[in-house]
Amino acid sequence: MKTAVRTYGTMAEAREAGWDELSPSWDLFHSADWLSLESEQTNLPPRFHLAGEEGCRPEAALAGFPLDETSEPWPFMRVDRTLAMLADRYGIPAPGGALAPERLLPSYLCGSRRVPHTLLLTAGYGGTDRRSAHTGKLVAAAEEEARTQGSRSVAFLYVGEADPLREVLRDRGYAEFPTARYATLHLPEPGFDAYLETLPGVRRRKVVKERRQLAGSGLEFAVGPLTGELIPELVPLMIKHGAKYGHAYTEEHLTRTLELHVRHCGGTLHACTARSADGVLRGFSAFVQRDSRLYLRQTGYDYDWLGKLPLYFELIFYRPIEYAAGAGVTAVDYAVESEQTKLSRGCTLEQRYGYLKLFDASRQAELEPLLEGIRRVQQPSPS
The missing domain is CATH 3.40.630.30 (Gcn5-related N-acetyltransferase (GNAT))
Structure with missing residues (x-):
């Protein structure tokens, strides 16, 4: 059967279509309740994409948040601020003008908003090939939505180290760069x-x-x-x-x-x-x-x-x-930053990766020296 993607403008609609069935019971930031909260805080209406076989319940889902220059300048949300924060942290010169908001924004942020955690939700059944197909369709739908809204870029900023979404994004031409290490205290x-x-x-x-x-x-x-x-x-x-x-x-x-x-x-x-x-x-x-x-x-x-x-x-x-x-x-989530303090109190750190696609390939190429500098300076995750 063919994979179909349906896009909704409110979480209430997405919830009725089956969002809760896909959101992991342990995850806060991609739950319907949390995304409803985020929908009230963002300055532009979000979109909720659900994928599955035609005529069947959804088997995968992805939230998308359009962001522009009037959006909150939070460095863990707006890609221009994220890259500027990393460039400043590691002392890497940014190519002239490449991080200007008008080069990167409007942007379509995929996953959750304002938190350094990115998931594309998938059902725990159907096999690897089927999940991969749904994932690819959802990423394509996000890109299509971004183009329709006039976005200059699409960003997945905090994808987990072992997440198979990474391979899909690489295959679709996204630039990869390490963004943060996520702290969790396991009890x-x-x-x-x-x-x-x-x-x-x-x-x-x-x-x-x-x-x-x-x-x-x-x-x-x-x-x-x-x-x-x-x-x-x-x-x-x-x-x-x-x-x-x-x-x-x-x-x-x-x-x-x-x-x-x-x-x-x-x-x-x-x-x-x-x-x-x-x-x-x-x-x-x-x-x-x-x-x-x-x-x-x-x-x-x-x-x-x-x-x-x-x-x-x-x-x-x-x-x-x-x-x-x-x-x-059995686990306490401490997100990112203040790494040494969290390590000293027993947390473990997992590397998270950002993925960025600019629709103007020449502007993406201008960013590559900065992204390569970030890749070089980032150390492997502490064990």
């Missing part, structure tokens, strides 16, 4: 003590010392559902955290982001909070549980009060790990 045994045993002795003693220091700080810790009532307390801490790392977030933007999380993630969204003796919130982390996996999402701190207390490690690592023991969680 083979439940309980915080079992986690401690996975760490080297020196690190284990440091963690015990950090927790002893926090136990004597007078802070009260709690983990519970993140509801709308908590948002006004969280936003000021998120603004302070963003400012520390050079991000100028507004109260309105962060409030809306959290409200969307509450609406679309519901009871799977939790907050880990730390309050001083006077009841004032001094730090928090937010995470979403998806089946047996936790996804750390937001964090914030009262740095004026905090001093040198190691509250970050408690809220990002230790409390979520304790929560995991009673929730059937």
Whole structure:
């Protein structure tokens, strides 16, 4: 039978057509709930492509997000910002004008939006050849949609190292380059003590010392559902955290982001909070549980009060790990960046790869020296 691709303009339509049947139970960022959240944050309407045999339920799916110069300049989403970030990080000169937004944008970003994780969903049946055929059809459909919308490029920015999608993209003429290393903390045994045993002795003693220091700080810790009532307390801490790392977030933007999380993630969204003796919130982390996996999402701190207390490690690592023991969680997702910190707390890193196709082949050729420089400087994933 012939493979047919159907394209939908809303997640509600894609969901009715069978999206939920393809989204892995453990994956957050390609779930219908999360993509519905993203659909409300993006400035241009997304598209949802589903492929399968004609007249049958879909066997593969791919989300696509059109982005232009007015889209949020997030470096893990907009390809011009992604390449500029990599060029700056590795000290690689970019060819004159090759990274100008008008050369690369509008662009069609495939996978999820604003998160360094790219999946093309496929059913767990049908055989390798059948899945490969559906994958090829979906990539072709994404390119056709991009051309129809006037995009200059198509990007898959964070494809997993072992993902067979990589071969399909290479065969279709996409330029490949390493983009990031994705951190995951695997918890083979439940309980915080079992986690401690996975760490080297020196690190284990440091963690015990950090927790002893926090136990004597007078802070009260709690983990519970993140509801709308908590948002006004969280936003000021998120603004302070963003400012520390050079991000100028507004109260309105962060409030809306959290409200969307509450609406679309519901009871799977939790907050880990730390309050001083006077009841004032001094730090928090937010995470979403998806089946047996936790996804750390937001964090914030009262740095004026905090001093040198190691509250970050408690809220990002230790409390979520304790929560995991009673929730059937076997992995905590930490995304990208801050690699040494995550490695020091037991995470493993997986290399992710970007794929870029410019419809103007001469402009793609102009980028090749930069992409080759990124390939040369990137080291293999730590084991």
